[in-house]
Amino acid sequence: MIPHLITSSGDPVLELEQRILEAQPSIERWFRLEWMEHTPPFYSSVDLRNAGFKLAPVDTNLYPGGFNNLSPEMMPLAVQAAMAAIEKICPEAKNLLVIPENHTRNTFYLENVHTLMRIFRQAGLNVRLGSLDETVTEPMHLKLPSGGELVVEPLIRNKLRLGLKDFDPCTILLNNDLSGGIPPILQGLHEQYLLPPLHAGWAVRRKSKHFHAYDDVAKKFAKLIGVDPWMLNPYFAQCGKVNFHERHGEDCLAEAVDSVLAKVRKKYKEYGIQEKPFVIVKADAGTYGMGVMTVRDPSEVKDLNRKTRNKMSVVKEGMEVSEVLIQEGVPSVERLQEAVCEPVVYMMDRYVVGGFYRVHADRGPDENLNAPGMHFVPLAFEEQFNVTHPEAAPGTNGPNRFYMYGVIARLAMVAASYELERTDPETELG
Amino acid sequence: MIPHLITSSGDPVLELEQRILEAQPSIERWFRLEWMEHTPPFYSSVDLRNAGFKLAPVDTNLYPGGFNNLSPEMMPLAVQAAMAAIEKICPEAKNLLVIPENHTRNTFYLENVHTLMRIFRQAGLNVRLGSLDETVTEPMHLKLPSGGELVVEPLIRNKLRLGLKDFDPCTILLNNDLSGGIPPILQGLHEQYLLPPLHAGWAVRRKSKHFHAYDDVAKKFAKLIGVDPWMLNPYFAQCGKVNFHERHGEDCLAEAVDSVLAKVRKKYKEYGIQEKPFVIVKADAGTYGMGVMTVRDPSEVKDLNRKTRNKMSVVKEGMEVSEVLIQEGVPSVERLQEAVCEPVVYMMDRYVVGGFYRVHADRGPDENLNAPGMHFVPLAFEEQFNVTHPEAAPGTNGPNRFYMYGVIARLAMVAASYELERTDPETELG
Helix, strand or coil: CCCEECCCCCCCCHHHHHHHHHHHHHHHHHHHHHHHCCCCCCEEEEEEEECCEEEEEEEEEEECHHHHCCCCHHHHHHHHHHHHHHHHCCCCCCCCEEEEECCCCCCCHHHHHHHHHHHHHHHEEEEEEEECCCCCCHHHHHHHECCCCCEEEEECCCCCCCEEECCCHHHHHEEECCCCCHHHHCCCCCCEECCCCCCCCCCCHHHHHHHHHHHHHHHHHHHHCCCHHHHHCCCEEEEEECCCCCCCHHHHCCCCCCHHHHHHHHHHHHCCCCCCEEEEEECCCCCCCEEEEEEEEHHHHCCHHHHHHHHHCHHHHCEEECCCEEEEECCCEEEEEEEEEEEEEEEEECCEEEEEEECCCCCCCCCCCCCCCCCCEEEHHHHHCCCCCCCCCCCCCCHHHHHHHHHHHHHHHHHHHHHHCCCHHHHHCC | CCCEEECCCCHHHHHHHHHHHHHHHHHHHHHHHHHHHCCCCCCCEEEEECCCCCCEEEECCCCCCCCCCCCHHHHHHHHHHHHHHHHHCCCCCCEEEEEECCCCCHHHHHHHHHHHHHHHHHHEEEEEEEEEECCCCCCEEECCCCCCCCEECEEEEEECCCEEEEECEEEEEEEEECCCCCHHHCCCCCCCCCCCCCCHHHCCHHHHHHHHHHHHHHHHHHHCCCCCCCHHCEEEEEEECCEEEEEHHHHHHHHHHHHHHHHHHHHHCCCCCCCCCEEEEEEEECCCCEEEEEEEHHHHHHHCHHHHHHHHHCHHHHHHHHHHEEEEECCCCCEECCEEEEEEEECCEEEEEEEEEEEEEECCCCCCCCCCCCCCEEHHHCCCCCCCCCCCCCCCCCHHHHHHHHHHHHHHHHHCCCCCCCCCCHHHHC
């Protein structure tokens, strides 16, 4: 199942694939050295866009859902990576408390939580679920479509520690992105490991900080393998004060769109690319694919109709959009049965553990695919990420392609690690 | 492909399987704690014997061959484990020198070396081969049946470092068990990592030291999960001065056989086992399944014919047997198409990366299967080691069985770690 890839053999992405394969030992060493200096996020998923002429991360999720979309063959890798992660953080750990999102009616999400629990159990932890929802005062039993059930329990907080009834965890894993703000119950937990740290949540996190860090990573990495950093990095700009409802900040937005489009146009010219440039406008703190818009001309952001303005104004849990990211759009050339798709890569600790294609039959190659109507196609086993076939011709080999995805996704993970260091409130104070 | 297992539901091995599954989180935590105190061997393979009523390691190899017998699906796990191992030992490493056995005509062995090289390349190292054979003075090109070739190069030693022409490795990995003694060219390499350490080679290593260490491990582990340590540990005894040619030491041998058989008989009685006890007599420093004999009665070791005495006298590379191990025989109840088989489990760093069945159609359940005529059946993907199905009934589920194999094999790896600590000449001097 190698998705159809529209490229001809002179295309830069094939050059990128070839450079990456040739440099495999130095790339892996480079990652080793990065991880000596920086701590990888506990887990992450990265959305990639493959334009044929460039391959770039467009979103890095530090509270990955969708583990249930990985193929069962990925489980052993995920378990092994989880073992490595636990060993480093808290080898004496017996108990892991997972705090999921409050979507107790989204059975896809519940299956994700179930898969995560399974991974950590297999890695040797007692795993239980605690809810941030204050209306959960008794253990709540949630049936799963695959059979079995989840039990979500009320959290119990004392001065220093967070746990459940008869359950004192060493580590607390958030699978809740804190879009609604940082709840007091999670604050001041200095005795326990809280992962990811609170400043990774959308209450604090900004995509622009991530992509600033990614600029640095892409520059270093591109130098290592001898390519133009643009081949793996989308341009972006940001606007700090946008209010779509009140039509504030439209000028800033139009200017930013214009500037990003101009830069992209220049690169397209340099590489002889015939596509029409576009940008993606999205909430700097947004998530779930909400508040995302494709823009091909600066004038478009000045004439937003009420519907679009409403859509852009509100993201998850009612946050008002005010900071906006304007990101170079990377058209997707990947297709599964004619539908546009994009790879999503899952990582745990420093390891790529699996991935799938997000597919959307009703969307164009220049649109956000993370939207109702999407579905997921797990990568088959032969498409594992870490075993390459350097002798195969560029663009012809699934594992080589997936290795390349894994490399670019790990670059985004390195960027997330820089980002979390730079935004760590404790470091800032020190 | 779950091999046929002759057990009925009241059997102790099923109890063992159930105990192991129930205790999975505490078992994994126990391993984590062991690896906090002890360093796992870089790689290892363990031969297991499953008697239905007990499951035990009978041989632990610290220079594993046979990586080519693992199924291709295991590669990603092996690569990930190799990454973890390298990261801990020498994260800045660029170059790995592998020193293989001198069997340049054994194409099975060459395929093993090829697979190992592939694993380490994928993990991000430049890998080259150096030969201990002093007749290798020019790079030697060896064709592989699977296509491709190996290049074995002459070693270059200066005062402090070992390498090849234009190749200065950070780490030297031995895949040569040093049966012929420790070559001077490997001595005094204090600037480079030499793995496994020289005292792991058969020039120094003794099986009896390994099984003494395993006694300690099995006792601790059996207490953890609440079973009789005998269920996972074969009795053994040793004789220090045996010369089969000159018929010295036969009394010691007969006495040891008698004492082990008596202990086994007692256990068989305790558990109502109807089998006839036997022991395996083997060279304490032997390898490759040479010099191995099944004995059912002490009298048998007193009337050895010339052929058997010759067989027992000489093991690999002409070493004379003088120290002998007398190990409780564990009859194998595992069958693949009527042929007797035994699982072999491969580990890298602390992780189980794969395994296969060693199958021998012409051998009985109480015989050594590591002998000409054996063949190997890789474990299929569904038989991965680290993902269990706790809800399945004991004895009915492949993954659960293989998890159990992986646990017992890792116990032998912990024992190897104790053994190498105890026999480390530098610690002894200190």
